[in-house]
Amino acid sequence: MTSTRKPGPFGRTLCAMITPFTASGALDLDGAQRLAAHLVAEGCDGLVLNGTTGESPTTTDEEKARLITAVREAVGDRASLVAGVGTSDTRHTVELALAAGKAGADGVLVVTPYYSRPPQEAVAAHFLEVADASELPLMLYDIPGRTGTRIEPDTMIRLAGHPRIVAVKDCSYDFLGTLKVLERTELAYYAGCDEHVLALYAVGAAGCVSTVANAAPAHIAAVLAAYAAGDTARAAGLQLAVTPLTEAMMGAGLPGTVTAKALLARLGLPAGPVRAPLLPATPETADGLLARYEALPAL
Numbered sequence: 001m002t003s004t005r006k007p008g009p010f011g012r013t014l015c016a017m018i019t020p021f022t023a024s025g026a027l028d029l030d031g032a033q034r035l036a037a038h039l040v041a042e043g044c045d046g047l048v049l050n051g052t053t054g055e056s057p058t059t060t061d062e063e064k065a066r067l068i069t070a071v072r073e074a075v076g077d078r079a080s081l082v083a084g085v086g087t088s089d090t091r092h093t094v095e096l097a098l099a100a101g102k103a104g105a106d107g108v109l110v111v112t113p114y115y116s117r118p119p120q121e122a123v124a125a126h127f128l129e130v131a132d133a134s135e136l137p138l139m140l141y142d143i144p145g146r147t148g149t150r151i152e153p154d155t156m157i158r159l160a161g162h163p164r165i166v167a168v169k170d171c172s173y174d175f176l177g178t179l180k181v182l183e184r185t186e187l188a189y190y191a192g193c194d195e196h197v198l199a200l201y202a203v204g205a206a207g208c209v210s211t212v213a214n215a216a217p218a219h220i221a222a223v224l225a226a227y228a229a230g231d232t233a234r235a236a237g238l239q240l241a242v243t244p245l246t247e248a249m250m251g252a253g254l255p256g257t258v259t260a261k262a263l264l265a266r267l268g269l270p271a272g273p274v275r276a277p278l279l280p281a282t283p284e285t286a287d288g289l290l291a292r293y294e295a296l297p298a299l
Contacts (some may be wrong), residue, residue, distance in 0.1 A: 008207050009107070009137055010046045011079065011080050013045055014044065014048055015044045015048065015214055015217060016210060016211045016214070017032075017035065017036065017039065017048060017071075018261055019063075020271055021273055021275065022272055023272065023273070025275060028270060029067070031270030032070055032071055032074075032270065034269075034270050035214075036071045036075050036079075039079075040078050042218045043220070044217050047081055048109055048209050052257070053257050054084065054257075055274065055275055055278070056084050058275040058276070061095070065100070065103040068081060068103035069104055081106050082139055082209075083097075083105035084141075085100055086141060088114050088116055090113070090129055093126070097133065098133065100136065101136050107136050107137045109209075112142065112144070113149070114148060115147075115148060120154075120155050123151060123155060127140060128159070128162060131164045136164070137166045138166065139166070140169070142170055145171070152177075157184050166187065167189070168189050169190050169192040169209045170191060190208055191207070192209050195250075197210065198239040202227065211249065212245060212249055212260075215245070215263045216242060218299055219238060219241070219296055219299065220242070222238050241296060245289075245292040245293055245295075249289065257278060258280065258281050263289040266290045267290075
């Protein structure tokens with residue numbers, strides 16, 4: 001039986017896209033355009049730019065805006081563009097949200113303020129201030145393992161009342177809390193952890209924001225497409241088949257940015273080096289990533 005769920009506000013298969021750099025470490029806009037076009041051609045109907053996977057802590061505000069404009073030129077209206085604008089400074093986050101809209105983004109991804117560990121009332125106030133200031137819809141990003149503070153389910157439910165807060169990238173690892181919010185709100189949930197793509201989609205999520213999709217976009221898209229078409233056995237099989245690659249990219253102790261860039265380079269796709277403080281993957285790690293990629297089943 002084919003799914004009749006409403007489409008998500010930003011698509012279904014979103015890639016948390018890396019930011020390509022030249023060999024000298026400069027922003028590679030041509031490479032970004034080529035990579036974005038490739039990802040869309042392989043099944044991604046949304047791209048998240050300037051997120052952590054896109055090395056946002058080390059790119060300037062100007063680079064962030066130029067990246068959005070360049071990728072928009074490359075993909076046109078074939079994919080939604082969600083711009084990461086999260087910082088630990090509410091005022092700066094608002095500035096980035098406004099700039100993202102001018103550069104051509106369709107929405108903004110706003111992470112919980114990190115390091116300062118604000119209480120829930122302050123967390124809510126942060127998101128509401130950005131939502132009030134921006135003309136773009138917001139995707140909240142709940143990733144307490146990185147920020148030190150989660151967006152509690154009751155806070156999510158409260159924030160869902162704002163007309164421009166429409167979605168969540170969920171890296172909470174709190175499935176019960178996620179179910180609670182799904183049951184009580186209209187927020188569109190996107191799995192932010194690649195191992196949860198099918199599980200979250202099966203209980204009503206809109207899709208995923210995948211780091212693994214940098215290297216295997218067609219396989220991630222196929223998981224969700226199979227489930228939506230009612231072929232749950234194929235969806236499960238595909239999710240399991242991509243698990244070794246997911247483990248190698250996301251569970252081996254290296255940031256996904258590092259592993260994604262290493263694998264993309266081996267595949268001949270734009271990537272370039274990572275910026276400090278990150279360090280590149282070793283050749284042995286890159287060899288292992290390529291072996292896991294080559295073991296993926298044909299679609």
